[in-house]
Amino acid sequence: MIMLEKRPQPSQAWTFATPILAVLLTMFCGGLLFAALGQNPFVTIRTIFLDPLFSEFAWFYRPQLLIKGAPLVLIAIGLSFGFRAGIWNIGAEGQYVVGAICGAAVGLAFYPLESFIIFPLMIIAGALGGLLWAMIPGLLRVRFGTNEILVSLMLVYVAEQLLASMALGALRNPDGMGFPGSRNLSQYPSAANLEIISGSGMHWGVLTAFLAVICAYVALSRHIFGFNVRLSGQSPRAARFAGVNPSALVLICMGISGALAGLAGLFEVAGPAGQISIDFNVGYGFTAIIVAFLGRLHPVGILLAGGLMALTYIGGEIAQSNLGLPIAAIQILQGMLLFFLLAVDVLTNYRVAWQRVAA
Amino acid sequence: MTDPLLRLSGLTKAYPGVVANKDVSFDIGRGEVHALLGENGAGKSTLVKTIYGLVKPDAGTMTLEGRPFQPAEPRAARALGIAMVFQHFSLFDAMNVAENIALGMEDPPPQAEIAARVRHVSDQYGLPLDPDRIVGELSAGERQRVEIIRCLLQDPKLLIMDEPTSVLTPQEVNILFETLRKLSAEGTAILYISHKLEEIRALCENATVLRLGEVVGDCDPRATSAREMAELMVGTALHVPERAEKPAGDVVLSLNGLSAKAPHQFGTPLREISLEVRKGEVLGIGGVAGNGQDELVAALSGEMRTGGDMIGYHGQAIGQMPPNARRKIGLLAAPEERMGHAAAPDMSLTENAILTAMTRENLTTRGFVHWGKARGFAERVIETFDVRTPGPQNAARSLSGGNLQKFVIGREIMQAPEVLVVNQPTWGVDASAAAAIRQALLDLAAKGTAVIVISQDLDELMEISDRFAALNEGRLSAPRPAKGLTVEEIGLMLGGAHDMEVSHAGA
Numbered sequence: 099m100i101m102l103e104k105r106p107q108p109s110q111a112w113t114f115a116t117p118i119l120a121v122l123l124t125m126f127c128g129g130l131l132f133a134a135l136g137q138n139p140f141v142t143i144r145t146i147f148l149d150p151l152f153s154e155f156a157w158f159y160r161p162q163l164l165i166k167g168a169p170l171v172l173i174a175i176g177l178s179f180g181f182r183a184g185i186w187n188i189g190a191e192g193q194y195v196v197g198a199i200c201g202a203a204v205g206l207a208f209y210p211l212e213s214f215i216i217f218p219l220m221i222i223a224g225a226l227g228g229l230l231w232a233m234i235p236g237l238l239r240v241r242f243g244t245n246e247i248l249v250s251l252m253l254v255y256v257a258e259q260l261l262a263s264m265a266l267g268a269l270r271n272p273d274g275m276g277f278p279g280s281r282n283l284s285q286y287p288s289a290a291n292l293e294i295i296s297g298s299g300m301h302w303g304v305l306t307a308f309l310a311v312i313c314a315y316v317a318l319s320r321h322i323f324g325f326n327v328r329l330s331g332q333s334p335r336a337a338r339f340a341g342v343n344p345s346a347l348v349l350i351c352m353g354i355s356g357a358l359a360g361l362a363g364l365f366e367v368a369g370p371a372g373q374i375s376i377d378f379n380v381g382y383g384f385t386a387i388i389v390a391f392l393g394r395l396h397p398v399g400i401l402l403a404g405g406l407m408a409l410t411y412i413g414g415e416i417a418q419s420n421l422g423l424p425i426a427a428i429q430i431l432q433g434m435l436l437f438f439l440l441a442v443d444v445l446t447n448y449r450v451a452w453q454r455v456a457a
Numbered sequence: 458m459t460d461p462l463l464r465l466s467g468l469t470k471a472y473p474g475v476v477a478n479k480d481v482s483f484d485i486g487r488g489e490v491h492a493l494l495g496e497n498g499a500g501k502s503t504l505v506k507t508i509y510g511l512v513k514p515d516a517g518t519m520t521l522e523g524r525p526f527q528p529a530e531p532r533a534a535r536a537l538g539i540a541m542v543f544q545h546f547s548l549f550d551a552m553n554v555a556e557n558i559a560l561g562m563e564d565p566p567p568q569a570e571i572a573a574r575v576r577h578v579s580d581q582y583g584l585p586l587d588p589d590r591i592v593g594e595l596s597a598g599e600r601q602r603v604e605i606i607r608c609l610l611q612d613p614k615l616l617i618m619d620e621p622t623s624v625l626t627p628q629e630v631n632i633l634f635e636t637l638r639k640l641s642a643e644g645t646a647i648l649y650i651s652h653k654l655e656e657i658r659a660l661c662e663n664a665t666v667l668r669l670g671e672v673v674g675d676c677d678p679r680a681t682s683a684r685e686m687a688e689l690m691v692g693t694a695l696h697v698p699e700r701a702e703k704p705a706g707d708v709v710l711s712l713n714g715l716s717a718k719a720p721h722q723f724g725t726p727l728r729e730i731s732l733e734v735r736k737g738e739v740l741g742i743g744g745v746a747g748n749g750q751d752e753l754v755a756a757l758s759g760e761m762r763t764g765g766d767m768i769g770y771h772g773q774a775i776g777q778m779p780p781n782a783r784r785k786i787g788l789l790a791a792p793e794e795r796m797g798h799a800a801a802p803d804m805s806l807t808e809n810a811i812l813t814a815m816t817r818e819n820l821t822t823r824g825f826v827h828w829g830k831a832r833g834f835a836e837r838v839i840e841t842f843d844v845r846t847p848g849p850q851n852a853a854r855s856l857s858g859g860n861l862q863k864f865v866i867g868r869e870i871m872q873a874p875e876v877l878v879v880n881q882p883t884w885g886v887d888a889s890a891a892a893a894i895r896q897a898l899l900d901l902a903a904k905g906t907a908v909i910v911i912s913q914d915l916d917e918l919m920e921i922s923d924r925f926a927a928l929n930e931g932r933l934s935a936p937r938p939a940k941g942l943t944v945e946e947i948g949l950m951l952g953g954a955h956d957m958e959v960s961h962a963g964a
Contacts, residue, residue: 106855108803322824325811333801338760339792340812341780 102448112446117392117399119445120438121406127438128431137421145421146413146431159416161299163408165370168304169194169362171404173386175310176358178395180351182318183330187352189235189250190359191383192257193228197360198367199264200227202374205289206269206281216288217302220364228360229353231257236352240345246352258379265376280374283367291369303365307404310358314397327351359383388436407432460523462487462646463508463615468517470503477503478514479670485615488644490637492657492678494690495667496887501650504667505617508648509541510534522614532563538614542604542621550593550723557592558607578609582636593723597746598629605636616640617648622656623884623913626745627948634660652690652888653916654683666690691889706736709907710757710788710876711769715776717756725749727756727763730933732926734876734907739898741922741939742911744951749931750911751793754880757909758790759783770876784816787875791865793884793911795858799865802854806846809853810835810868817872834871842867843893859886866894870901877901880911895921915947927951 125147129139150159173190180187187193201224208216235249269280283289294300318324330337330347338344362382371378389407393399414428461484468481477500485491495501506512508519510528519526521537528534531541548557555572559565572588579586584602592600601621608616618637622630637647637660651657657664658678666674666689674689715730727749734740744750755761756768759780766774770788783789792798800809811820811831820831835849842863846856853861866882882898883891899921902908911928912918918925919939926936927950934950 107852320825320828322811322815322821322826325808325826329801329804329808329812332803333797335794335798336801336812339758339780339798340815341759341784343779 101451102444103451105447105449108446113394116442116446117394117403117439119442120435123438123442124431124435127434131427131430132423135423135427137423142417142421142423145417146410149416150409150412159412161297162412163405164299164304165301166411167404167408168307169366169382170386170389170407171307171401172303172310172362173359173383174389174393174400174404175314175397176355177386177390178314178397178400179327179354181390182395183327183347183351184334185348185351186247187232187235187250187355188247188387189232189254189383190355190386191379191381192250192254193231193356193359194363194383195257195261195379196231196363197224197228198363198378199261199269199374200224200360201364202280202283202367203269205283205286205368208288209281209286212288214288220289220368221361224360224364225357226360228363229357231360232352232356233349236349240348254383261374261378262376265374269374278376282372284369284372289368291365301365301369303362303369306361306365311397311401318397385432388432391436392439461485462522463526464520466518468504468507468514468519470507470512470514476670478507481517481667481672483665483672483675485646485648488641488646489663490641490647490649490661492661492664493648493650493667494652494657494664494686496652496690499667500670501667502619505541505619505648505650508534509539509617535611539617540608540611540613540615541617542601542608542619544619544623546600546604548592548600548603551591553589553591554586554603555588557603558610561607574610575606578606582609582639583632584636598625601625613645615646615648619650622651622653626951627915627944630656654686657686658683668692687888705738706905708733709736709771710734713767713769715756715763715767717752717761717763720752720755720761725752725931727752728931732933732936734909736907737902737905738923739902739908739910739921740936741918741925742909742928742933743913743915743918743925743947744928746913748928750880750928752931753928754790754792754878754911757788757878758792781816784813789813789869789872789874789876790878791869791880791882793880795861795865796854800853800861803852805852806839806849806864807832807835809864810838810849814868814872838864838867838871841871842897859890862886863890863894866897870897874906876907876909878909878911881913882910883912883914883917
């Protein structure tokens, strides 16, 4: 019989090995799934995981990796603080949308004025928009004890309605002949989130994501704030004893995740997406939750996980167009990844022991 | 003894890295009250779990009334007449007594019948208990009665009791002993686990002493002194704390009508507590758990805020001050629950040192943690308080209860507080570690710190306190000099004699 024995301390080796094991298990079971769909599993896995990096068209896909990975990493870094402290902001998608709307609105308000100050103002507005949207579930929890999971999730749908109304109303392009959607910010030089190195995919959002990783790493490992966050997640009573104010911590963590999600939205709307449109959001805010956990809520882990998740997005698109694989199959693959990660996670805290069943 | 009730021969049980029981053999006769003595980690729990069918021995045999006895699970042990009252109760606060008892039964009869049987058994053995009361409202002593009556309803041949008196007032202890003697007279054997030697001397006819998993001695507790038994248990001569006489100092901390609402449904409100604590004194606060101890510590540590002037510190009103500001001015506290309150189980000892020592030991600059300094502080605590661990990088949960307690108390003492509040400083700690902790508290007081010790262990409080007060339902009695207080007077101060005088009147 297989028995699980609790380890006296979490295993260091398994902390690093479990994400890799989860990826391998996902590849294996994904291969079985693709085989059942009538595909060659080896070709499919290679198409999804290797072609974006190493095929003859990789020059096209590699910048895509940065563009898709940056918002995931940026949002996931923000979420990881709250998740470590046991504060569950599930509505990053909504904060991402509101950040994009606020940032874009500031940019559009200046159109067609050209000034270096516009883009920084948009960045501030984007961060503030996401932050304020996240304050709604934060304040409701602190003041009335509501569940932040439900409130933040529900606010995603409100944000989507707001997005549609903005695309059709206040922010609609006056020169757009009545079509929904705002002016294209990427064609408005003062408001555009341009590539820092042309053709690399390296726009300001990518830089911000890297900065966020570094700041988060320093905060978690060197600063008392990171210590308080970890302490609150592990032992709430000990945290109160240590002098952590739980309400303040809820607001700060919600604020950080909201602001970073808002920033991600702003960089997306001013760069790769270009405009506020009804279908602006594509689920980065939800996928970032997977990225945060896949990266073990650790900043460097999140960076790698964001890259991996971006890879499956791009690889999935290649598999769709080249092999005719349905998008649902790619989504199952991403789901498997989280599932296996959580399942093998048990090995960090438990060891597997074989025991003969006693009569 | 030709045919004992239960005979253990050569029981051995090893866990990875530790032998919990090694060749343990002894007999328990019918109707005998048998004590099992030993320090924490001596293997008492493993042994009784073996008898109760929770643990399977690696080697050795048991016979019950001459027949081989190998319970595969507690149900099998219960069916053969073994019952056990655990140290930690398994009761649901929101249900009433009869419902709780029904939950533990294989095939429960209707509620009315259970209630009737509970009344019958509680009358018969002098354990007053109303089957319709909600468990959440019961005192710890009453909860224990629920567990005992649950066992008695099975009509056991052997009743195992694990540290039963740790939660009881002296009066409640007397009631329990009456009941146990009555059971013994009717032929029920009792295996009594405790480290309170005076109790064992009062109650038991036979004692088996375990040390590091082995039987190191048998004795008749009635004919052996407590000191001899303690030394048998520990293996070395026992160190008794010393204290120097000292004059009373200035008032450091004063509580002025401290009142607070219960922080949660089953908490206790604090009612009008007034108190002055002086420099260099040890104030002992006794009382049965759940009478406001946790709330009092929370109000003093700053986890629970109260009216500003309800707490005065050198004349400054600090009732609204947050925990770290209190630490800064010298008021430190160590709560009862080690895992998850005084310490974070999954964090390293270095991180746990930061938990409370951040402010006074200057372990941060502008919020950035000095890990080297924190580690050094943790190492000093480990060194000074003889905490057995490979090093400060180990997680708190890898330490045994006693070792972690030494670390947690040591962490506060090393910060040289002006006032130290400790709740249950030696709960679950073995005798030698407990003596070390008490000595450290006395040394601290000798250096001028005002020490408030909250404990359920009256012997401990009498040993180290200058003054004694009792908490009962959130009220604090007026403190009295500890010297010369009798057990009866203490019992009256505790006032927790929940309608028990009556019960034995007719017995």
